[in-house]
Amino acid sequence: MTAWPPAITIPRLGVGVGLRAEIEDLVIDHADQIDWLELITEDYLFNPHRRATLAALRQRFPLIPHGVELSIGSAEALDREYLSALAELVALVEAPWCSDHLCFTRAGGIALSALLPLPRTAEVVTAVADKVRQIQQVVGVPFLLENISAFIDLPGEMPDAEFLTRIVERADCGILLDLTNVYNNAVNHRFDPLTYLDAIPLERVVQVHLAGGTYAGDLLQDNHRTAVHTEVWDLLRHVLPRAPISGFMIERDGKLPDDFPEILADIARTREVLGTTGAGAESR
Template identity: 50%
Template sequence: MLTGLPALGSGLGHRTELAEAIEAHADRIDWLEVITERYLFAPADERERLRELVRRFPIVPHGLELSIGSEREPDAAYVQALAALVADIDAPWFSDHLCFTRTDRVDVGLLVPLPRTREVARRLGRRARRVQEAVGRPFLLENITYYVDLATPLTEAQFVTEVLEHCECGLLLDLANLDINARNHGFDPLEFLDAIPVERVVQVHLAGGVDGDGDRLSLDSHGAAIPARVWDLLAELVSRTRVKATLVERDQNFPDDFGDLLAEIDRARTALRPRATGERAGRVTAQRAGDA
């Protein structure tokens, strides 16, 4: 189901605070990602505004509440509405997170990490496959940040790989999340890329967060410029596989000058041009030597 997907280029997450600037600079933005839940059960006027955006941009819905990792199956009404939304805007794919956001009794309101076991990975893979079949478009699963790393049989990279082995879904690789997890939990992000099937990466998220200091953890805030470490990871990734789309995420602390975000979009677009193998090997060697 991942064959033949369009190369969308370099996009931006649509937020109310950025709507006017996006309209004014539509020629600088290749595509938009919208939050699924904003439009899932939205009134007719909201859906019409979304259709107006579709006339100018390819649109991909990105979900927060599918809760693919819950004990119960995803809510049938949610999946049905999701399928209708995806069809309505002719989205090339849709995405959500490898996590759970609710239990049988409580909406947690957070992206909660899952126990990294083969049993859970198999269950998630089968469930993701059913969701993809119900919606009828490719489904991308996104890696999340986690601040407590419980003892589990699988590493994060092994867990992601195991999930993908049990479905035909793609991967939305959030490189900011990868960078934060690597720094908070002391692993090499390049070894993470070595361990996952990078050929399944369809889309990338790019964002800035809050850097940790001493005993303080680094935080995923989507509220800062994209750091050099994340740009380096993007360069490394596109040297290994062809990425269909990059997405700049900004949810708070919006810059006064929208040109700052346009510059990040332009930089991501440039990065999508794959580098030569020799250049990649030299950079990887240099980075790993510096980390030693």
């Protein structure tokens, strides 16, 4: 393990939004209210039509690739073609970092269409950390792992917070802290979210995700279909004094573009929380 943060300068980007095709025109029209954009990596890797839009977007916003199909927790080796294309995309948009989920999405070459939790074992810690080191070497920028929302809590050798901590410290990478996922898991698996947050290395948090979800019976779903939960704002206030966060991002899916005004409201609310806690957006 080496010292964190990395020698590479990580700029403070401010408050952004996850880009979706349904709101792209609205995002451009409201560029004065949006600091940066998170791109779904797979929308651009092998899609020439989508890649053709990047030059115009890059003139207006910093762009950060965020993947959903790297499947870093699969037993198989990393997909070298995917990784090479990711490095090309990172260079194309001059991204200061990129990210994906701490999970697996493929098994035996079959796409599972879900972000699935990993067995929390020392063997998996080693395997995932080794892959993260490979990724960072290829892409040339810091790589962040995101904690996922999981409907099931697999038994393991260690608690989830320790699992994440051991991986990021062994890999010497950053964290994309999804505060909504922390809250969802706390509700669904009945634990204290503040205890979880206090157990992870907050000094490694480069970016946060903020979102809302809906209930299916007693189960809180991570579907990004509502405004950010009140409790998630409270979690943000809790981590801000100790986490040198470079990018705050609103995730929204569902009824787009109709819900775009709520996205703007959540962006404004984020800035309000930052203002009341004394957090800024200057470069670190």
